[in-house]
Amino acid sequence: MFSNIDINKMNRLMEENREAKQIISQLLENHHTSVSMIAHEIRNPLTLVSSSLQVIEAQHPEVKEFNNWEQMMEDVRFMCSLLNELSSFNKSSTLHHSVFSIERLLKNVAVSFAISLDADNSDVQFTSRIVPGMGDFTGDKIKLEEVLLNLLRNAREAVGENGRISLTAERRGDTIVIQCQDNGCGIPEELTATIFDPFVTYKENGTGLGLSSSKQTVEAHGGTIQVQCSPETGTVFTVTLPV
Numbered sequence: 001m002f003s004n005i006d007i008n009k010m011n012r013l014m015e016e017n018r019e020a021k022q023i024i025s026q027l028l029e030n031h032h033t034s035v036s037m038i039a040h041e042i043r044n045p046l047t048l049v050s051s052s053l054q055v056i057e058a059q060h061p062e063v064k065e066f067n068n069w070e071q072m073m074e075d076v077r078f079m080c081s082l083l084n085e086l087s088s089f090n091k092s093s094t095l096h097h098s099v100f101s102i103e104r105l106l107k108n109v110a111v112s113f114a115i116s117l118d119a120d121n122s123d124v125q126f127t128s129r130i131v132p133g134m135g136d137f138t139g140d141k142i143k144l145e146e147v148l149l150n151l152l153r154n155a156r157e158a159v160g161e162n163g164r165i166s167l168t169a170e171r172r173g174d175t176i177v178i179q180c181q182d183n184g185c186g187i188p189e190e191l192t193a194t195i196f197d198p199f200v201t202y203k204e205n206g207t208g209l210g211l212s213s214s215k216q217t218v219e220a221h222g223g224t225i226q227v228q229c230s231p232e233t234g235t236v237f238t239v240t241l242p243v
């Protein structure tokens with residue numbers, strides 16, 4: 001994928017050469033269209049899976065008693081909404097506001113993440129502390145869930161043996177403060193300034209879009225996202241969201 005240098009080169013080329021600007025803009029537009037089309041194609045069969053699960057649930061209500069059934073249904077609904085979002089990728093900076101319990105959202109994400117670790121027989125230790133009393137929150141539920149999943153996925157990709165990840169959240173005055181902490185490989189100080197830029201990745205198969213889209217979402221909610229890294233605390237991403 002693109003590195004930070006490539007992006008800078010691309011921007012310079014676009015500034016210097018009108019023809020290059022036209023071609024690059026066209027390529028980016030094609031890229032957006034491809035993403036929308038792929039998302040659309042995946043959404044169709046996923047909608048069928050979702051409908052079948054609903055039929056199973058209606059015909060065999062006892063399935064609800066299975067461990068993780070509710071969570072799985074919630075995750076399928078999330079994937080459908082996510083693909084909906086991606087299929088309108090060109091409008092990805094638009095927020096779709098609703099009023100919801102951010103506490104419930106955080107708890108759901110924590111449970112899904114814990115289940116995914118279990119499913120992989122991972123020995124990563126995951127803890128979460130979601131302090132009750134956060135009240136109603138107005139914002140884009142799907143995009144905020146994506147932010148949390150991006151941070152947790154990065155943490156998971158960063159930790160090795162004896163990995164520890166924690167997700168904490170509480171309300172401080174008129175702000176929700178969410179922290180995702182891990183004891184993984186850490187981030188060299190000189191890189192912390194650029195990891196929020198699009199297409200900056202240090203992973204073989206990374207796209208480098210996780211943190212940049214997370215930053216875009218958080219800032220669109222009037223919030224901030226920051227990273228701190230030290231041998232004592234490990235890597236801590238802090239998201240603040242005004243209520």
Ligand SMILES: Nc1ncnc2c1ncn2[C@@H]1O[C@H](COP(=O)(O)OP(=O)(O)OP(=O)(O)O)[C@@H](O)[C@H]1O
Binds near residue numbers: 150184208
């Ligand atoms: N918890 C973390 N610990 C160590 N490094 C991290 C952590 N989170 C992010 N990074 C660094 O920041 C870079 C950018 O992260 P980002 O999520 O934007 O992209 P990515 O994870 O590389 O790819 P993608 O998320 O698109 O699959 C990563 O490649 C990694 O080097």
Ligand SMILES: [Mg+2]
Binds near residue numbers: 150153154210211
């Ligand atoms: Mg990532």
